[in-house]
Amino acid sequence: MIYGVACVIALVATVAALAQLTGERSPVSTIVLPLGLPWVGAHFRLDALSSFFLVVVDLGAAAASLYAIGYGRHEGEPLRVLPFYPAFLAAMNLVVLASDAFTFLVSWEFMSLASWALVMVRHRDPDNRRAGLIYIVMASFGALCLLLAFGLLAGPEGGYAFEAIRAAHHAGPVATLVLALVLLGAGSKAGLVPLHVWLPLAHPAAPSHVSALMSGVMTKVAVYGFIRIAFDLLGNPTWWSGMVVLILGGITAVVGVLYALMQHDLKRLLAYHTVENIGIIFIGLGLALAFQANGMALAAALALTAGLFHVFNHSLFKSLLFFGSGAVQTATGERDMEHLGGLIHGMPFTGFAFLVGCVAISALPPLNGFVSEWMTFQAILLGPDVAQWGLKFTIPAVGALLALSAALAAACFVKAFGISFLGRPRTAAAERATEVDRFSLASMFILAGLCLLAGILPGFVIDALAPVTQSLVQAGIPVQGGVPWLSIVPIAASRSSYNGLLVFLFITASAWTATLAIHRFASRAVRRSAPWDCGYPDANPITQYSASSFAQPIRRIYGTNLFRARERVEMPPPGDTAPAHFYLELHDLIWEWLYLPVTGAVCLLADRFNHLQFLTIRRYLSLVFLALITLLLALAIWD
Amino acid sequence: MGQFDFDVAHLLAGGLVLISLTMLYQDRLYALIRVFALHAFVLALSVAWQAAIQNAAHLYITAAIALVFKGIIIPVALHRIMVRLGIHREIETVVGIGPTMLAGIGLVALSMVVMLRVTAEADSLAREDLAFALSVVLLGLLLMVTRRNAVSLVVGFMSLENGLILAATGAKGMPLVVEISVAFSVLIAFIVIGIFLFQIRERFDTVDVGALDRFRGERR
Numbered sequence: 001m002i003y004g005v006a007c008v009i010a011l012v013a014t015v016a017a018l019a020q021l022t023g024e025r026s027p028v029s030t031i032v033l034p035l036g037l038p039w040v041g042a043h044f045r046l047d048a049l050s051s052f053f054l055v056v057v058d059l060g061a062a063a064a065s066l067y068a069i070g071y072g073r074h075e076g077e078p079l080r081v082l083p084f085y086p087a088f089l090a091a092m093n094l095v096v097l098a099s100d101a102f103t104f105l106v107s108w109e110f111m112s113l114a115s116w117a118l119v120m121v122r123h124r125d126p127d128n129r130r131a132g133l134i135y136i137v138m139a140s141f142g143a144l145c146l147l148l149a150f151g152l153l154a155g156p157e158g159g160y161a162f163e164a165i166r167a168a169h170h171a172g173p174v175a176t177l178v179l180a181l182v183l184l185g186a187g188s189k190a191g192l193v194p195l196h197v198w199l200p201l202a203h204p205a206a207p208s209h210v211s212a213l214m215s216g217v218m219t220k221v222a223v224y225g226f227i228r229i230a231f232d233l234l235g236n237p238t239w240w241s242g243m244v245v246l247i248l249g250g251i252t253a254v255v256g257v258l259y260a261l262m263q264h265d266l267k268r269l270l271a272y273h274t275v276e277n278i279g280i281i282f283i284g285l286g287l288a289l290a291f292q293a294n295g296m297a298l299a300a301a302l303a304l305t306a307g308l309f310h311v312f313n314h315s316l317f318k319s320l321l322f323f324g325s326g327a328v329q330t331a332t333g334e335r336d337m338e339h340l341g342g343l344i345h346g347m348p349f350t351g352f353a354f355l356v357g358c359v360a361i362s363a364l365p366p367l368n369g370f371v372s373e374w375m376t377f378q379a380i381l382l383g384p385d386v387a388q389w390g391l392k393f394t395i396p397a398v399g400a401l402l403a404l405s406a407a408l409a410a411a412c413f414v415k416a417f418g419i420s421f422l423g424r425p426r427t428a429a430a431e432r433a434t435e436v437d438r439f440s441l442a443s444m445f446i447l448a449g450l451c452l453l454a455g456i457l458p459g460f461v462i463d464a465l466a467p468v469t470q471s472l473v474q475a476g477i478p479v480q481g482g483v484p485w486l487s488i489v490p491i492a493a494s495r496s497s498y499n500g501l502l503v504f505l506f507i508t509a510s511a512w513t514a515t516l517a518i519h520r521f522a523s524r525a526v527r528r529s530a531p532w533d534c535g536y537p538d539a540n541p542i543t544q545y546s547a548s549s550f551a552q553p554i555r556r557i558y559g560t561n562l563f564r565a566r567e568r569v570e571m572p573p574p575g576d577t578a579p580a581h582f583y584l585e586l587h588d589l590i591w592e593w594l595y596l597p598v599t600g601a602v603c604l605l606a607d608r609f610n611h612l613q614f615l616t617i618r619r620y621l622s623l624v625f626l627a628l629i630t631l632l633l634a635l636a637i638w639d
Numbered sequence: 640m641g642q643f644d645f646d647v648a649h650l651l652a653g654g655l656v657l658i659s660l661t662m663l664y665q666d667r668l669y670a671l672i673r674v675f676a677l678h679a680f681v682l683a684l685s686v687a688w689q690a691a692i693q694n695a696a697h698l699y700i701t702a703a704i705a706l707v708f709k710g711i712i713i714p715v716a717l718h719r720i721m722v723r724l725g726i727h728r729e730i731e732t733v734v735g736i737g738p739t740m741l742a743g744i745g746l747v748a749l750s751m752v753v754m755l756r757v758t759a760e761a762d763s764l765a766r767e768d769l770a771f772a773l774s775v776v777l778l779g780l781l782l783m784v785t786r787r788n789a790v791s792l793v794v795g796f797m798s799l800e801n802g803l804i805l806a807a808t809g810a811k812g813m814p815l816v817v818e819i820s821v822a823f824s825v826l827i828a829f830i831v832i833g834i835f836l837f838q839i840r841e842r843f844d845t846v847d848v849g850a851l852d853r854f855r856g857e858r859r
Contacts, residue, residue, distance in 0.1 A: 636752045
């Protein structure tokens with residue numbers, strides 16, 4: 001019921017935002033409500049950037065609500081989900097619409113708290129409680145950074161409305177500090193390495209439709225926050241700020257996908273992939289900043305379009321994949337891939353939709369993931385034209401990182417799909433799996449269809465993004481609607497072009513021909529030979545290729561240093577019939593080297609100051625008195 | 640504004656600071672309460688004078704509230720409480736009288752320096768008034784910090800609040816509602832602290848707040 005209403009509202013909002021985005025030069029609409037801070041009020045503004053992100057948010061919300069109509073029935077304690085779900089959706093919409101610092105921060109916190117409540121739905125599991133704790137600490141930290149950033153932007157006059165901030169000129173150390181704070185604040189919400197630690201814990205802990213929203217949509221709201229502040233409010237980027245964002249994005253992409261490869265938990269794997277995709281988006285944004293600093297408006301527009309397109313794409317296929325993993329969880333009760341296998345027989349439709357999502361996220365043509373990553377590469381290929389040598393060297397290096405992460409992502413999704421859906425069932429639960437309800441399937445197929453549409457007709461999406469880039473970097477890439485054969489030409493026809501429709505037709509036709517040919521000429525021909533046992537002489541399903549063995553080569557190459565992965569095999573002595581054991585040791589170095597020392601320091605300080613809680617009344621008064629005197633003295637000496 | 644008006648306002652505000660300093664070296668509770676009544680009386684005079692020179696009729700109400708509540712009701716009530724509780728011992732100070740007085744003088748100097756520098760653009764009467772008011776507030780805090788007896792804590796708090804009222808009346812345009820609500824909140828605070836006093840007394844046979852600390856089992 002609630003999900004139905006939420007679905008309808010989100011759909012209406014999607015259509016409205018889409019109309020605003022694609023309409024003929026629709027004016028920017030603003031509204032000021034007499035709420036919030038006195039003399040500031042609550043400003044709301046709907047411009048091109050907001051409308052684009054509204055489309056992303058509400059499309060994801062509509063899909064998730066539709067999915068939840070079916071999925072929500074399996075929820076053990078629906079009353080723990082239902083009140084917070086609409087609040088979460090509303091908060092995300094408000095963040096995108098807000099046009100003053102106060103409203104923005106309040107909505108942002110509201111979004112964090114509502115999603116935290118949703119993470120804590122299954123709070124009886126101690127792992128989920130730990131995830132919730134880490135999440136709320138990181139969310140508070142991020143909000144604190146954003147608060148300070150807005151404080152710096154507003155300046156001593158307290159111009160908290162975005163118009164006032166935009167009008168003020170920011171430069172020098174203040175702008176640097178604001179950018180650093182925004183990277184920390186929005187980056188921690190989006191999941192930039194090394195601020196990503198909460199994300200793979202919190203996203204899988206929530207119910208699947210909420211996981212999809214958090215991964216597919218909430219991280220995009222964080223990206224929105226970054227774009228709004230870095231491009232719109234701050235303006236005039238310096239070239240090295242673009243370089244910092246680029247490097248962070250590149251590292252995030254590779255580290256995220258490597259973490260994902262080490263995971264056997266389906267939802268956690270997807271969550272780590274969110275980290276990777278955020279990295280790809282930030283590569284696009286960093287390129288845009290760098291190009292804009294060099295006055296290359298067209299290149300900046302291309303990079304920004306690529307980043308935003310990837311935002312849209314990721315919201316589609318990540319939601320789809322989380323829905324798929326939720327369906328798997330509903331059908332089998334398992335999230336561990338080592339306990340799945342052969343699901344495609346029991347759940348053919350889910351399997352197909354999941355496959356589409358896997359192909360899309362692995363950036364294979366003709367789906368949408370390919371288009372946005374291809375455009376990012378096109379922007380990277382414009383890198384040598386910038387003036388600074390630092391950037392000239394950084395951009396190709398980041399391009400290499402991006403290529404590496406794309407390849408690893410493909411490997412990772414071969415593993416995710418292959419181990420979960422193909423092969424033979426590893427447990428009885430996987431064997432008994434049956435197809436999920438119609439609402440869930442409908443939602444997944446709609447998203448899969450959108451992935452395909454955005455992949456074969458990317459020109460329309462790019463044209464819809466033109467007003468956004470126009471308002472942010474004062475340029476748009478050439479209109480793609482008029483290009484013949486629906487192909488896209490971001491820079492010039494002589495340079496590069498891509499035609500999703502043709503590639504789709506070609507792939508379909510060649511696959512069809514190949515299938516026909518095999519069936520016609522190979523399978524039908526009668527052969528006589530010894531029966532092949534498919535490489536499994538033992539009938540036990542545990543002898544199949546496992547997720548861990550799939551990841552082993554990559555783990556040995558990259559994980560030995562990055563995760564300090566150590567493998568150990570214990571063989572029983574000859575003649576003994578005891579089983580052999582395989583031990584695998586992985587370390588999360590970011591957690592161990594960055595977070596544990598910080599946690600330790602905080603605990604130490606808290607212990608040191610603990611006795612302040614047990615002072616006498618007079619000492620409390622003296623403390624207050626001394627603090628007051630010190631401040632007054634500082635004031636007296638200062639000027 | 641004539642020179643005479645300014646001088647009288649200056650005199651009254653300065654007198655308030657002087658009486659605050661006087662409170663610092665009182666070592667008997669009864670004397671302390673009488674000095675506090677004088678403090679409130681001078682405050683009422685000062686506020687009334689402000690009312691006269693600012694032509695602000697509502698300030699007379701503030702003055703009346705200060706006189707009635709702080710000059711009469713609270714001292715009388717405190718007096719009766721002390722008679723009923725039977726406490727008329729000397730006040731135990733934490734720091735000796737001499738260092739306390741020196742610290743008080745330092746505080747007055749500090750508040751003069753800070754206020755006169757910060758409010759360079761304000762008109763001279765408001766500047767002086769604010770500087771004196773800040774001194775009174777700081778001296779009230781000092782009184783609270785340096786005494787162990789709960790009654791002198793109350794007196795310190797009340798004199799601190801007198802400083803706030805002085806600051807509020809010196810600045811023009813303070814609405815009456817604010818002043819009345821501040822006065823009432825002080826009265827309520829007084830009631831709460833009075834009940835608190837009786838409770839401490841009932842449990843520990845003393846109004847020395849050190850007894851509370853010993854009860855909590857804290858080290859001193």
